[in-house]
Amino acid sequence: MAEDAKSPAKKGSTRREFLRNSGLTVGGVVLGGALGSLLGGKEQVATHDVAPAPQLTVNPAEALQFFTPDQYRLTQAAAERIYPKDDHGPGAMELNAAIYIDHQLASPWGINSKEYMAAPFFEAEETQGSQIRILRKDLFLLGLKALDAYSQKQYDNPFIDLEPEQQDQVLTDFSDGKVPDISGVKSPLFFSLLRTLTIEGVYADPLYGGNKNMEGWAMRKYPGSRMAYVKEIQQDEFVELPPQGLNSHMGH
Amino acid sequence: MATKLPKVPVVVVGMGWAGGIVSAELTKAGIPVVGLERGKDRKTSDYLMAHDELRYQHREELMQDLSKETITHRNNEKMRALPMRDYGTFIVGDGVGGAGSHWNGQTYRFLPYDFEIKSMTDEKYGPGKLGADYPIQDWGLTYDEMEPYYDTFEKMAGISGETVESYGKRSNPYPTGPMLKTPIMKMFEEATKNLGYTPYVLPSANLSEAYENPDGISRGACQYCAFCENFGCEYGAKADPAVTVIPVAKDTGQLDLRTHSNVTEILNDGTKATGVLYIDMITGEEFEQPAEVVVVTSYVFNNVRLLLNSGLGKPYDSKSNTGVIGKNYAYQVSSASSMMFFEDQEFNLYGGAGALGIEIPEYVGDNFDHSDLKFIHGAGIRVTQYGNRPIANNVVPKGTPAWGAEFKSQSIKYSNSFFPVKSQGASMPYRYNYLDLDPTYKDAYGKPLLRMTFDYTEHDRELVKYISQKTHEIAEEIGADIIDTNDTQNDFNVNKDTNTHNTGGVIMGTDPETSAVNTYLQMWDADNVFVVGASAFPHNSSFNPTGTLGALSYRASEGIQRYLDEGGSLV
Ligand SMILES: Cc1cc2nc3c(=O)[nH]c(=O)nc-3n(C[C@H](O)[C@H](O)[C@H](O)COP(=O)(O)OP(=O)(O)OC[C@H]3O[C@@H](n4cnc5c(N)ncnc54)[C@H](O)[C@@H]3O)c2cc1C
Ligand code: SF4
Secondary structure, three states: OOOOOOOOOOOOOOHHHHHHHHOOOOOEEEEHHHHHHHHHHHHHHOOOOOOOOOOOOOOOOOOOOOOOHHHHHHHHEEEEEEEEEOOEEEOOOOOOOOHHHHHHHHHHHHHHHOOOOOOOOOOOOOHHHHHHOOOOHHHHHHHHHHHHHHHHHHHOOOHHHHOHHHHHHHHHHHHOOOOOOOOOOOOHHHHHHHHHHHHHHOOOOOHOOOOOOHHHHHHOOOOOOOOOOHHHOOOOOOOOOEEEOOOHHHOO | OOOOOOOOOEEOOOOOHHHHHHHHHHHHHOOOEEEEOOOOOHHHHHHHHOOHHHHHHHHHHHHHOOOOOOOOEEOOOOOOOOOOOOOOOOOOOOOOOOOHOOOOOOOOOHHHHHHHHHHHHHHHHHHOOOOOOOOOOOHHHHHHHHHHHHHHHHHHOOOEOOOOOOOOOOOOOOEOOOOOOHHHHHHHHHHHHHHOOOOOEOEEEEEOEEEEEEOOOOEOOOOOOOOOOOOOOOOEOOOOOHHHHHHHHHHOOOEEEEEOOEEEEEEOOOOOOOEEEEEEEEOEEEEEEEEEEEEEHHHHHHHHHHHHHHHOOOOOOOOOEEEEEEEEEEOEEEEEEEEEEOOOOOOOOEEEOOOEEEEEOOOOOOOOOOOOOOOOEEEEEEEOOOOOOOOOOOOOOOOOOOOOOHHHHHHHHHOOEEEEEEEEEEEOOOOOOOOEEEEEEEEOOOOOEEEEOOOHHHHHHHHHHHHHHHHHHHHHOOOOOEEEEOOOOOOOOOOOOOOOOOOOOOOOOOOOOOOEEOOOEEOOOOOOEOOHHHOOOOEEEOOHHHHHHHHHHHHHHHHHHHHHOOOOOOO
């Protein structure tokens, strides 16, 4: 699906072509109805093959619990710039980092259930960690909105329609704090949430929805969760082992 | 209204190493113990799914729930302390086993020098080497007096290691042999030997071989599974109170262990405790547990907080430099390091163990001359191999962006080709680094949170400058392609620095004016209260704290038994 995730958005591709690319056909028949409309209007679709709409999948975890389809696509596009596809292998988009992010924001972690959230909230010094009342799930959505608003302002287009270089510039401005505060929160804080979630989404166990087929691990020759490395750690040569997920421990 | 329960001989608050050891020793002697632990019960079979980096390391599965309680922090008295809302530094244990379930297992003894640091520094460098604002103190007992307790702790846990000649004398070798040496450890070994140092394999509580301890507890060998620190051991190979001392205590039939029981107050009349107040965290019911002796083993932070919230002992006041509870809080100074990158070599860094590593003894304690230096003590310089998990380990050479194409490419290129020569330095007490109660923020039960006033001192910054050069020299001898040396100690940042060693606040000594407990960890101001843990350390050494707090827990257990027999002050 994202074979040209790094190349600029191709203008003028047809709806049919897009749907075929994104796998949304069954036996060559383009799906219409609710699914078709879920993809948004024709005009939008034509320019959005950088971050295609949700696809039909066989993996039940590849579905959304939290994002709207638009939010999902935007997250995919932003995560891909944090961790792009390259010669090493797939980027965040193909690895399903955005699915991972969706699931995390829907979880108790998304509502900061294990953080100290009691008032009062004062402005913090550098050394005191973040002191914000806004929950992660809300901050993320506010951040997405801000990404689009800033892209619109700088380049007259929503984030997902920008050239990769422009997207990188937008993200750099977020990470450098050159963007207006997001509901009182400094933009680097949102950026760091996005970055952290993306890295987790490509490297956490696939049980969480990202790191598709353990390809994030395979790229760095990481064997995942095995039970013992007593032999390997003594060897001078590098020992490459195919990765295993936590599901391999079930039934023990 | 709290439900009042029948009086018991001993109540222990917290079931980590300190609480576990005290409970085992007392119940073995036939003394009934009520153990109150705020977290849940845990056992080895719980860890079937423990090889989950996200859940255990980044979502802190085994740690204290900060929504219920945290600490507040400020770097100095001029700042407003704010709560640590999310974990960054010092992750705090919770549940049966405490932090002893998810520790690394690096198990040292402190040096003879540590216990007499004040006299030895004065003697060698003249009084006032550090100035009046650094209240270094002798501990009130010597290494030789501590030795038998270290020996007992090491035998119970099955510590593996090599004898180091320049450290304190041992009555016995380590109960098990040293851990394996991996290629990166051998590289450090060779380089440091070339430089004239004497490297040794880290003493480890990850069992190097199958072992049966004197209590009859048998455990299997470590499998170098790489999910150790932050994780529980699915083999029971890592010494953990939940697989060593707590089962022994349970077996006696004398331990009444109550989980989800959060102690909020030590009831007392000013000179003696009468028991504790606790809340069942699931039902919200409140109980009063009267007891003959109260043993506080709830880790440094809650040891201090419970005393202050209960009005026990004289709170420390930095202005008048009086009082003791909260005094001499110390941390660890670990910023000096040299990160090494290799172009054509890949190592099997995905494997490892929490206490797998190698270190040199030349720059700890007073093993080198400090005459021209503005600090005392020093740091262990080492290479470790814990197992590089992929979310946490995306290390790139200096100057590489933190995200995007270049970041991805470099982080993958070096994912099996980097390791640091790092250090762990001693932390000296400072008059303006201390713990007290926060005036604003409260825990889930309405009790004031603990407030930490702490920053690195000039002493610490000088130490980092000096030790970082040594890490650089070793890295050069190893011969890495890129070496990034960090020689600067930045300000303490509560969400960034990661070290789990907190010490002080209820320190031991021989003088009630300058210490809170005697050398049996019995409170000067209430002789039926024993406060056990690293809270008793007058300063922090360059070594991990648990060997020493474990040894002190054995000594305290002896003291508690004597107190139950004889009463009164033990010294
Ligand atoms: C990730 C990590 C790695 C570490 N690695 C090492 C290492 O390699 N070497 C080393 O020496 N040390 C290491 N440590 C530190 C070591 O774990 C601690 O020094 C040691 O476990 C402390 O033991 P303790 O019994 O004093 O406290 P804890 O183990 O923290 O136990 C205290 C217990 O008290 C309970 N408690 C607290 N407050 C209350 C209350 N109000 N009511 C009831 N119960 C309460 C807690 O839930 C907890 O179970 C590490 C720590 C961490 C977190
Ligand atoms: S590294 Fe060893 S001691 Fe640590 S959890 Fe794995 S098997 Fe247990």
